[in-house]
Amino acid sequence: MSQSPQLLEPRLLAAKSGSWRPKPKISNASLRWGLNAAVLVYLVLLYFSVDINWSRVAQGMDRGLAFMGSFLTPDFISRGGEIAIGLRESLTMTFAATVIGILLAIPVGLGAARNIAPTPVYFFCRAIIALSRTFQEIIIAILFVAMFGFGPLAGVVTLAFATIGFMAKLLAEDIEDAQRDPMEAVRATGASWLQWINYAVQPQVMPRLIGLSLYRLDINFRESAVIGIVGAGGIGATLNTSINRYDYDTSAAVLLVIIGIVLMSEYLSGYVRKWTA
Amino acid sequence: MPIKIVNDTPIWQRREPLQQRLIWFGYFLALMLFLLCWKIISDNTIWEFLSDAHIQAASLIGRMIPPDWSITGSLLLPLWDTLNIATVGTALGVLIAFPLAFLAARNTSPHPSLRAFALAIIVSSRSINALIWAILLVTIVGPGLLAGMIAIALRSIGFVGKLLYEAIEEIHPTPVEAVSSTGAGRMQVLAYSVLPQIMPAFAGITVYRWDINIRESTVLGLVGAGGIGLQMNAAINNLAWGQVATVFVLIFATVIFSEWVSAKVRHAVI
Numbered sequence: 001m002s003q004s005p006q007l008l009e010p011r012l013l014a015a016k017s018g019s020w021r022p023k024p025k026i027s028n029a030s031l032r033w034g035l036n037a038a039v040l041v042y043l044v045l046l047y048f049s050v051d052i053n054w055s056r057v058a059q060g061m062d063r064g065l066a067f068m069g070s071f072l073t074p075d076f077i078s079r080g081g082e083i084a085i086g087l088r089e090s091l092t093m094t095f096a097a098t099v100i101g102i103l104l105a106i107p108v109g110l111g112a113a114r115n116i117a118p119t120p121v122y123f124f125c126r127a128i129i130a131l132s133r134t135f136q137e138i139i140i141a142i143l144f145v146a147m148f149g150f151g152p153l154a155g156v157v158t159l160a161f162a163t164i165g166f167m168a169k170l171l172a173e174d175i176e177d178a179q180r181d182p183m184e185a186v187r188a189t190g191a192s193w194l195q196w197i198n199y200a201v202q203p204q205v206m207p208r209l210i211g212l213s214l215y216r217l218d219i220n221f222r223e224s225a226v227i228g229i230v231g232a233g234g235i236g237a238t239l240n241t242s243i244n245r246y247d248y249d250t251s252a253a254v255l256l257v258i259i260g261i262v263l264m265s266e267y268l269s270g271y272v273r274k275w276t277a
Numbered sequence: 278m279p280i281k282i283v284n285d286t287p288i289w290q291r292r293e294p295l296q297q298r299l300i301w302f303g304y305f306l307a308l309m310l311f312l313l314c315w316k317i318i319s320d321n322t323i324w325e326f327l328s329d330a331h332i333q334a335a336s337l338i339g340r341m342i343p344p345d346w347s348i349t350g351s352l353l354l355p356l357w358d359t360l361n362i363a364t365v366g367t368a369l370g371v372l373i374a375f376p377l378a379f380l381a382a383r384n385t386s387p388h389p390s391l392r393a394f395a396l397a398i399i400v401s402s403r404s405i406n407a408l409i410w411a412i413l414l415v416t417i418v419g420p421g422l423l424a425g426m427i428a429i430a431l432r433s434i435g436f437v438g439k440l441l442y443e444a445i446e447e448i449h450p451t452p453v454e455a456v457s458s459t460g461a462g463r464m465q466v467l468a469y470s471v472l473p474q475i476m477p478a479f480a481g482i483t484v485y486r487w488d489i490n491i492r493e494s495t496v497l498g499l500v501g502a503g504g505i506g507l508q509m510n511a512a513i514n515n516l517a518w519g520q521v522a523t524v525f526v527l528i529f530a531t532v533i534f535s536e537w538v539s540a541k542v543r544h545a546v547i
């Protein structure tokens with residue numbers, strides 16, 4: 001808008017002669033060409049460094065088609081018992097881990113909020129968050145399975161640990177964005193620290209906390225399908241076994257069950273969020 | 278304002294009694310559900326294994342320190358593979374998600390049935406972790422980088438598609454009207470009024486997903502889909518925890534690097 005008419009002139013002339021072009025997305029020409037060149041170099045490197053066994057890929061194609069076809073004929077019955085047990089274990093693990101994780105994440109989140117925590121506590125809690133967020137759930141699961149043995153307990157501890165980092169980070173950010181006026185008002189009445197948190201901070205962050213908890217419940221369910229692969233219980237073990245046996249009809253059934261539950265929880269959390277907001 | 282009278286002194290309460298009791302009842306139900314879940318878990322757990330958990334943990338950490346740096350050189354090529362899985366996977370996923378988002382957005386979708394179809398694909402892709410796709414693809418296309426790339430792509434479709442169609446639904450309608458009033462065709466309207474508005478969001482979403490994909494692709498090797506996870510799996514199976522620790526340090530560094538790149542790019546475009 002602030003450009004001088006002389007600069008606009010060539011574009012206007014081009015428009016009148018019918019040869020107008022939209023402006024490039026990146027205005028700095030050297031950066032634009034630099035990025036294009038970098039992409040080209042990367043593609044060349046990629047071509048020479050990645051080797052793919054195309055004949056093996058071609059061999060697998062009928063198996064791929066068989067798998068896609070099995071989505072049309074999912075088999076819930078013949079392994080119904082295993083699916084039900086795995087699902088029950090996954091759901092219980094998900095709920096227990098989410099509850100434990102959130103209960104532990106609340107103090108960590110309070111400690112990681114710059115506006116209410118003293119500096120040493122702040123750095124300590126931020127370190128916990130960074131540790132919990134860096135590694136994939138599956139890596140944490142391997143370590144906990146090594147410590148606690150096979151079974152759902154390792155899964156619960158894994159999911160709870162991952163929940164702490166996620167919830168505490170978002171809770172801390174929310175507390176840092178909270179309005180100062182209510183906090184000062186409650187503090188001015190001579191409230192204790194706990195009363196201050198309960199009456200000035202909690203009402204401001206509660207709706208978002210509930211929404212995030214439901215979202216995390218959803219994530220934990222999806223993750224519980226994965227950590228079973230390394231022996232941490234849940235429906236992942238059932239799924240892994242069925243895929244390794246090339247029993248794609250059962251795999252498709254398990255995947256459809258997972259998709260169905262995620263879809264249901266998405267609708268549910270939409271309702272709860274409308275209701276709490 | 279809810280007030281409770283105790284010994285003729287009015288005391289302020291935050292909520293009405295009924296509301297307060299309902300909230301307590303809700304907490305009570307949640308507690309009962311939690312205890313039920315805990316009972317099922319506890320029944321399926323062999324608690325004897327737990328008695329020596331602290332010894333196991335101490336020995337595990339003891340064997341991880343110091344990390345075995347001698348294998349660092351042999352890990353660099355797998356690390357490059359991991360980066361390739363994440364990058365090519367993101368690119369493939371974005372290529373598919375981009376048209377899908379236009380079908381799924383309420384204001385650009387050509388037909389409601391196409392919209393439902395696109396939304397179903399997005400939800401299915403979001404529900405299933407890349408690792409599960411990888412297990413499946415390893416049995417189909419064989420172990421290696423390609424399985425990892427396709428797994429990452431399949432998982433990215435839902436994520437990018439969802440965020441992008443939400444961005445499309447939030448665009449400003451005035452430029453769309455302005456461009457359509459010039460007599461532009463359907464594709465021209467999309468190209469000259471919708472696309473410029475979603476480009477910054479699109480770049481941000483893509484880089485954000487790339488960052489997540491780097492994390493995810495580090496573990497795909499556990500199921501044979503290539504990358505540094507293969508080396509991690511081998512080290513774990515050999516119980517060579519010093520080597521595992523080296524892999525962890527490399528993964529940590531890569532994740533920090535990709536997070537830094539993603540933060541820079543998102544800062545530049547938004």
